Structures are given as structure tokens and as C-alpha cells.
Amino acid sequence: MVIFLNHRRGAASVWVFAALCATAITPLGWHAAHAQTAAPQSSVVTLPRLDISTNAEEEDATSLSDAPLSASSPDASTQRMSRLSSPDASALFRNQPGFSSYGGGRLANLPVLNGMADDRVATIVDGVRIAPACPNHMNPALSYVDPDSVQTATSIAGLTPVSSGGDSLGGTIDVERADPRFARKGKILVTGRVRGTYRSNGGGYSAAGSVTVANDLFSLRYNASYDQSGNYRGGGGMGVVHSTSYLSYNHAVTAGMHKDNHLLSVTFGQQNVPHEGFANQFMDMTNNRSTFVNGKYNGSFDWGELEARGYWQRITHAMDMLGDKGGHSATTGMPMNNDSRLAGYSLKATIPLAPNHTLKLGSSFDHQGLKDWWPPLMGSMMMGPNTYNNINNGHRDRLGHYAEWEAHWTSRVSTLLGFRNDLVMMNTGDVSPYSWTGMMNMADAMAARAFNARRRGRTDVNFDVTAMTRWQATDSFTLEGGYARKSRAPNLYERYAWGMGSMSSSMIGWFGDGNGYVGNVDLKSEVANTASVTLDWHDPTTANKWGLKVQPYYSYVHNYINVVQLSTFTNGRHKLQFTNHNAQTYGINASGHYTLWDTPKFGKGEFTGVLNWVRGQDNVTHSGLYHMMPLNGTIAVHETVGPWKGRVEMNFVKAKDSVDYLRTEPRTPGYALLNLGGSYTWKMVTVDAGIDNIFNQPYYLPLGGLSLGDTRYIGYTRALPGMGRSFNVSLSATF
Numbered sequence: 168m169v170i171f172l173n174h175r176r177g178a179a180s181v182w183v184f185a186a187l188c189a190t191a192i193t194p195l196g197w198h199a200a201h202a203q204t205a206a207p208q209s210s211v212v213t214l215p216r217l218d219i220s221t222n223a224e225e226e227d228a229t230s231l232s233d234a235p236l237s238a239s240s241p242d243a244s245t246q247r248m249s250r251l252s253s254p255d256a257s258a259l260f261r262n263q264p265g266f267s268s269y270g271g272g273r274l275a276n277l278p279v280l281n282g283m284a285d286d287r288v289a290t291i292v293d294g295v296r297i298a299p300a301c302p303n304h305m306n307p308a309l310s311y312v313d314p315d316s317v318q319t320a321t322s323i324a325g326l327t328p329v330s331s332g333g334d335s336l337g338g339t340i341d342v343e344r345a346d347p348r349f350a351r352k353g354k355i356l357v358t359g360r361v362r363g364t365y366r367s368n369g370g371g372y373s374a375a376g377s378v379t380v381a382n383d384l385f386s387l388r389y390n391a392s393y394d395q396s397g398n399y400r401g402g403g404g405m406g407v408v409h410s411t412s413y414l415s416y417n418h419a420v421t422a423g424m425h426k427d428n429h430l431l432s433v434t435f436g437q438q439n440v441p442h443e444g445f446a447n448q449f450m451d452m453t454n455n456r457s458t459f460v461n462g463k464y465n466g467s468f469d470w471g472e473l474e475a476r477g478y479w480q481r482i483t484h485a486m487d488m489l490g491d492k493g494g495h496s497a498t499t500g501m502p503m504n505n506d507s508r509l510a511g512y513s514l515k516a517t518i519p520l521a522p523n524h525t526l527k528l529g530s531s532f533d534h535q536g537l538k539d540w541w542p543p544l545m546g547s548m549m550m551g552p553n554t555y556n557n558i559n560n561g562h563r564d565r566l567g568h569y570a571e572w573e574a575h576w577t578s579r580v581s582t583l584l585g586f587r588n589d590l591v592m593m594n595t596g597d598v599s600p601y602s603w604t605g606m607m608n609m610a611d612a613m614a615a616r617a618f619n620a621r622r623r624g625r626t627d628v629n630f631d632v633t634a635m636t637r638w639q640a641t642d643s644f645t646l647e648g649g650y651a652r653k654s655r656a657p658n659l660y661e662r663y664a665w666g667m668g669s670m671s672s673s674m675i676g677w678f679g680d681g682n683g684y685v686g687n688v689d690l691k692s693e694v695a696n697t698a699s700v701t702l703d704w705h706d707p708t709t710a711n712k713w714g715l716k717v718q719p720y721y722s723y724v725h726n727y728i729n730v731v732q733l734s735t736f737t738n739g740r741h742k743l744q745f746t747n748h749n750a751q752t753y754g755i756n757a758s759g760h761y762t763l764w765d766t767p768k769f770g771k772g773e774f775t776g777v778l779n780w781v782r783g784q785d786n787v788t789h790s791g792l793y794h795m796m797p798l799n800g801t802i803a804v805h806e807t808v809g810p811w812k813g814r815v816e817m818n819f820v821k822a823k824d825s826v827d828y829l830r831t832e833p834r835t836p837g838y839a840l841l842n843l844g845g846s847y848t849w850k851m852v853t854v855d856a857g858i859d860n861i862f863n864q865p866y867y868l869p870l871g872g873l874s875l876g877d878t879r880y881i882g883y884t885r886a887l888p889g890m891g892r893s894f895n896v897s898l899s900a901t902f
Contacts, residue, residue: 231583231635232527232573236647236701237325237338237718239263239758242775244805244814248844249314251364251855251895254373254394254415256309256317256342262777262803262818264718264756265324265338267796269870271447271679271887273396274413274440275310279870280324281720282752282781283337284794285677286658287693291332291341293434293461294476298535300484300507302557302660304677305445305452309342311438311459313392313417315362315375318345324756325699325720326651329569329585329633330515330527336653336695336724347386347423347432348379356381360901368859368893369411371396386423392416398444398491401888403865408888409491410444410451410876428467435460444489447679447872447887450503451489457482471518480509491876501541501550503557503674508536523575527585535563537659541601541674549607549670553599557666561595561659569631579639583649587631591656591692594624595663600671614667618688625662627692629654642707648700657690661728661745672742678793679872680830681884683736685744690728693747697722715759722752729785729792730829740831750792754781763804770808777801782825793827794870796820797837813845823869833873833886838866855897863892 241249241259249258257276260266269284270276277285289296290308297308323331324338331339350356359378366372375392394415398407419436440455459480466473484505488494513531520526539558543551571585597619600611635649664675664686672683699720706712727750730743756779763772778800783792798821806813819839826832844857871887878884 230573231581231637232328232330232571235323235326235328235635236645236703236716238321238323240321244812247846247855248814248857251844251857251897252859254314256312256314259314259317259320260322260340262801263322264758264777265779266322267870269679269794271445272305272443272452273411274415274443275305275307277304277307278309278340279794279796280322280338281754282783282792282795287336287655289332289335289339291339293344294463294513295461295478296533297480297509300482300505300537302539302664302675303445303448303450306455306482306484311457312342313375315392316344316390316419317342319343325718326633326635326649326697328571328583329587329631330529330571333567333587333589333631334565334591334655336655336693344434346430347381347388347421349381349386349425350383352383358902360899362897362899364897366396366893366895368890369396369399384424384426388421390419400891401865402860402863402891405865405888408446408874408877409880410446410489413443415440430465433460433462442489444491444876446874446876449673449875450486450501451492453487453489454485471516474515477512478510482507493879501544503541506538510534525573527571529569531567533565537561543601550601553601555601556598558659558663559596559598561663562593563659564592566590581637583633583635585633589629591627591629593659593662598665608668610667611671614665618665621688623688627656629656629692643705645703651697652694653697654692654694656692657728660686662686662688662690669736669742678830680832681740681873681875682830683742685733685742687745690745691726691747693727694725695722712762713760716757718756720754724750732829748785748787750783750785752781752783752792770806772804772806775803775805788829790828791825793830793832795825797823797869810848811845816842820869835867835869835886838864840864851900851902853899857895859893859895860891
């Protein structure tokens with residue numbers, strides 16, 4: 168059974184097919200489809216991208232809009248090791264230029280691109296910007312997709328086309344599930360895959376699978392996954408790292424229909440996370456349930472191509488203290504609940520104006536409605552007798568439009584010019600503390616009265632501009648550079664977190680630093696002016712034996728949302744309020760690959776490397792910006808011999824000395840980790856195995872913040888330790 172697909176990238180169209188017979192399917196469906204002669208038009212469907220692509224060096228990157236040189240996608244070997252080591256979709260981007268991540272939850276790391284973290288990165292899953300529904304950002308966008316379901320994963324660090332997202336500063340991360348598969352006319356397709364994984368550190372295990380039934384017009388697919396782990400152990404003698412356990416379930420059903428060059432798909436899904444520990448927060452996640460519907464239409468017409476999406480999602484989220492932090496009692500802990508509803512649409516039209524000129528037009532709307540309330544705790548004098556209303560029916564609505572013009576002036580020179588406008592409208596209702604009387608709630612009661620007396624509605628009118636030029640100077644050297652003006656409006660918590668008490672403010676913050684945070688209704692939108700250039704040296708032949716990219720960049724940010732210190736708690740941490748300062752970031756990313764050998768006897772061996780360096784400074788306080796990753800890199804050797812694939816990888820990180828002293832950010836020593844992995848495929852079965860941190864090196868995560876979950880066990884607060892040695896194995900099969 169065979170499926171024929173039409174894959175358009177810029178002006179080029181290529182026909183590709185994927186054999187779906189059991190003996191011909193590549194493991195887990197991650198490998199690229201193979202080229203094939205064009206099929207009759209009646210059995211063709213137009214799709215965007217078909218698989219998790221190889222590195223950008225290996226692609227025909229003719230489009231500045233769709234494939235800027237600053238874009239990268241993990242190769243197949245990195246994909247396999249990432250899925251083997253971690254159940255978190257953000258791990259798919261490890262070792263990509265400019266990328267790092269942080270977070271205390273092992274399913275919910277927050278992305279960082281070129282030193283810009285979390286909300287400053289446009290994180291898109293199936294075309295949707297999923298806003299965290301939590302004052303600690305425990306449920307970011309990438310936590311809602313199982314890595315096994317991901318088909319394409321792309322990060323753009325640096326200059327970002329306006330068509331790749333607004334309301335962000337640092338870049339874009341775009342993750343897509345697989346499009347539906349269809350059979351040839353007159354055939355029935357039944358295909359699927361199953362996988363089981365075990366990770367020794369923490370005793371983690373997971374299972375995932377999918378099954379597809381389709382004919383030439385209709386397709387139905389079911390995906391499911393299960394992940395569970397206990398607390399992991401740090402390297403060396405660091406012992407157990409508490410509050411790092413998790414349990415997660417994912418289910419999704421995708422129905423698809425296509426005819427000629429039109430594809431319609433609808434995905435219904437639900438995720439349930441009964442518990443997830445957060446080592447660098449005072450709270451843990453005690454339940455997170457998400458239900459969503461996501462529809463997509465792709466069509467080709469005489470005038471161009473149209474993509475339309477619509478979505479709805481409801482998230483119910485609960486926090487409290489798990490057993491590690493002394494919870495599980497009616498008189499201990501602190502229950503916190505959230506109810507969020509997301510809905511929106513996006514439209515994208517690609518219109519050829521002339522053989523070498525293309526116009527893209529787009530419109531989108533995203534609605535986030537949020538209710539955040541903290542029920543009273545029985546028997547507590549501080550947390551009662553009433554409900555604490557933190558965000559009371561708040562909303563954040565964003566309406567965006569853009570126009571983007573790409574021109575290929577010669578075979579070697581092309582330009583991109585885009586304009587975008589985002590209108591962000593926010594408001595929230597009246598709030599209330601646990602009690603309007605009593606000394607223990609006096610600060611919150613006064614803050615609530617002042618907050619309720621204010622006009623809280625705010626509208627931000629933001630404009631983005633991206634101008635880029637690409638010059639292929641020689642067959643082996645390409646230069647790409649330009650300027651971007653990017654803007655981001657504050658999130659609901661940055662504006663509307665009103666509590667001034669030591670306890671209530673300590674519950675706000677997604678930074679893992681143990682400080683307390685207070686919102687600021689009068690915050691302005693951040694505006695980043697970024698200049699960047701990418702120098703790309705590469706093999707002039709199609710063999711692609713070598714390549715090197717170097718990308719320096721500089722950003723000056725007006726109204727960067729940072730903090731000012733209000734007071735100091737008895738434990739030495741601080742109460743901070745969000746405020747606007749000017750700031751700057753600058754750095755350099757580099758990546759390369761070189762083919763060491765390529766012979767029938769010894770297969771193919773390849774050396775790869777990535778190097779990232781970034782610095783950030785608040786121009787008012789002259790402190791370092793928070794969550795700036797120190798100099799880091801990865802070198803690896805890959806080998807492929809028939810059905811065997813192997814990888815040896817070393818990650819190295821310099822000591823973190825540049826810190827944000829306002830938040831008392833911890834300094835961490837440098838370290839180097841050696842990882843080993845490989846896979847073997849026999850017919851329908853693939854075995855993956857690997858060892859992370861082979862020498863069980865002790866180390867601290869530079870962006871991990873403080874290990875608050877360990878404090879009651881070791882008697883002091885330390886930086887969050889990284890994971891020690893782990894033996895990982897996975898068995899998968901396709902049919």
C-alpha cells in the first residue's frame with residue numbers, strides 16, 4: 168500500500184512517496200519519504216512538510232520566509248536520542264543553535280532562544296499559541312504534545328519572518344503532528360506503530376502507539392501515550408532530587424479528508440497529568456487536564472495556496488504540595504486552581520505575484536480566558552476563611568495581521584520584507600484576598616482594594632518589521648542578514664498578579680528562584696530591535712560533505728519586562744515587582760558538520776558540532792539578565808552501517824558567572840557530559856539504547872534555579888542538580 172504526496176517548498180514541487188507495507192516502513196515513521204515519479208493528479212494530496220526534516224544544510228533552502236538560514240531542525244539521530252532520554256517535547260530541540268531550556272518539571276521545560284525565554288519565544292503547536300494557565304507556567308505549550316506524535320520540529324533563533332509569529336522577541340519554535348495518511352485509489356491502508364521505553368534513573372517507563380485506517384478519501388488515526396517516573400538521582404553523590412516525579416496520559420484522534428489538492432483534518436485530543444513534581448517551585452502540579460479540538464485546511468488554487476486553522480482548548484489545572492514537600496493533608500499544603508479557555512483562528516494565503524515574487528497575507532486571532540482562584544485551607548489562619556481570587560475572569564485577546572513580500576532578484580540575491588500589526592486587549596475582574604480583616608492578610612487586603620479601584624483594561628498596539636537579504640556569493644558561501652523589530656505585550660500575570668503578602672507573592676513566578684512577584688497594570692509592551700547576520704560555508708556539491716554556519720546577533724530591547732525589588736523576606740529571598748527597563752542581549756551561534764568517512768564497508772561517519780554564547784544586561788540596574796545560558800556546546804560523531812546507527816556525544820557547559828543579582832541567581836560550575844546511543848533495525852522492529860552521563864558526573868543546571876524540593880531533606884537551599892547516569896532502552900515496531 169503506497170501513498171503519493173505533493174510537497175511544495177517555494178516555487179519547487181517534488182513528488183514523494185512513503186511505502187506503508189509493514190516491511191518497508193522506517194522505524195517509528197521518523198525517516199524521510201523517498202523521491203518518486205509523479206502520480207496522476209487524481210491520487211494526489213498537497214501537504215506542507217512530511218517529516219521531521221534533516222538539518223537545514225541538507226535542505227533546498229530557496230525561501231527566506233520558509234527556510235531562513237537561522238532555522239534548524241533536529242536530525243534523525245538527535246531525534247532518536249532525545250525521545251529515548253526524555254518524555255518532554257522540548258528535548259527534541261536539544262543541541263540546536265541558540266536553543267536552551269529550563270524548568271523544574273520534567274514534562275514542562277520552557278524554551279529559550281538567544282537568551283529570550285518562555286513568552287518571549289513564539290511557541291507554536293499545530294499552528295496554535297497555547298498560553299500557560301498557571302502562575303508558575305507549569306503547563307507550557309510543548310507540554311501538550313507527546314514527542315512520539317511530532318512530525319516536524321523547527322526552531323528559528325534570531326531574525327524571524329513576520330509570517331512565523333508575532334507577540335514575541337527571541338524567535339519561533341514550531342511543532343506539528345503528522346498530517347493524515349491516505350491510500351491510493353481502490354486500496355485500504357492499515358498501518359501503525361508501538362513503542363515501549365525504560366529509563367533507569369528514576370525508574371521511568373513509557374509506552375506509545377498509533378494506528379491509521381484510510382482509503383483514498385478518508386483517514387482516521389488514533390495516538391496514545393503513557394509516561395511515568397519517580398524522582399531522579401543527581402550525578403556523583405548528589406542523591407535523590409526530590410519533586411521530579413511525573414505521570415502523564417495523552418490521547419488524540421485525527422480525522423482527515425482530501426480530494427485533489429485540498430486537505431481537511433480535525434484532531435480531537437485530551438491530556439491528563441495526575442501529578443508532576445516541580446523541584447524549583449514551592450508548589451507541584453496535582454492535576455492538569457486539557458481537552459482540545461484543532462482543525463486545519465490546506466488548499467491549492469489557481470491564484471495560490473490557502474491555509475486555514477481553527478482551535479478550541481480548555482485547561483483545568485490544580486496545584487498543591489505533593490508528599491516530597493509535605494503535602495497530602497487537609498491542613499498542609501496550599502490548593503490553587505486554574506480554569507483556562509483558549510480559542511482562535513489563523514488564515515495564511517500565499518500568492519505568486521510573478522515568477523520571482525511572492526506575497527504572503529495572514530490574519531489570526533487568539534483568545535485566552537483565565538480564572539485563577541485559591542480555595543481556603545481548613546484550619547489555616549493565613550489561608551482562609553475565604554477563597555483567594557488571583558485572576559478573576561481575566562482575558563487576553565490578540566488580533567494580528569501581516570503582509571510579507573519575498574523577491575528573488577537574481578539566482579543569487581533575494582530579499583524579504585514583512586510588516587505585522589498585533590492588537591492585544593486585556594482586562595480582569597475584581598479580586599479578593601483570603602480575608603479582608605486580620606493582621607496576617609492586611610497587605611493582601613489593602614492591595615486588593617487598591618487593585619479593584621483601578622481601571623484595569625489595557626490595549627497594546629504593536630508593530631513588527633522584518634527586512635532580510637540573502638546573497639549566495641559563491642557556490643560554497645551564502646550570506647544572510649537583516650533587521651527585525653519585534654514586540655510583545657505582557658502576559659496576564661505580569662499585569663494582574665496583585666498580591667503583596669509574602670506568601671501570596673511567592674506563589675507567582677515561573678523563574679524557579681524562590682522569590683515573590685507582583686504584577687504591574689501599567690506595564691508597556693517590550694520592543695526588540697535586532698540585527699543579525701548568518702555566514703554559511705558549505706560543500707558546493709550535492710554530497711553535502713561539510714558545512715559551517717556562524718550567526719552573530721545583537722538586540723536592544725525597549726521596555727524589557729524586568730523587576731524592581733520591593734522588600735526582602737525573612738528567608739533572604741525578595742519580593743519583586745515587574746517593571747519596564749531598557750536592556751540588551753548579544754551573542755553568537757555556530758554549527759557545523761563534516762563527513763569523516765563514507766564507504767560501503769564502514770558505512771558513513773559524520774562529525775557535528777554546535778556552539779552557543781549569549782550575554783544580557785539590564786541597562787538601568789546594570790545587572791545581568793536572568794536565564795542567560797553560559798557558553799555551551801556539543802560535539803558528536805554519528806555512524807550509520809546498514810541497519811545500525813550509532814552516536815557518541817559530549818555536552819560541555821562553562822561556569823555560569825554572569826547572573827541577575829536582583830533575583831539572587833545562583834552561580835554554577837562548568838561541566839562536561841558524555842552520552843552514548845545507538846539503534847538497530849530488523850524488519851519491523853527497532854531497538855534503541857543509550858547511556859546518558861556515562862561517568863555519572865555531578866553538575867548543576869545553569870538555568871534550573873533553586874532545588875526548593877530538596878530543602879526540607881538536606882537542610883539548605885542549593886542550585887538544581889542535573890540528572891546522573893541513566894541507562895535507557897526502547898523497543899518499537901511498525902506494521
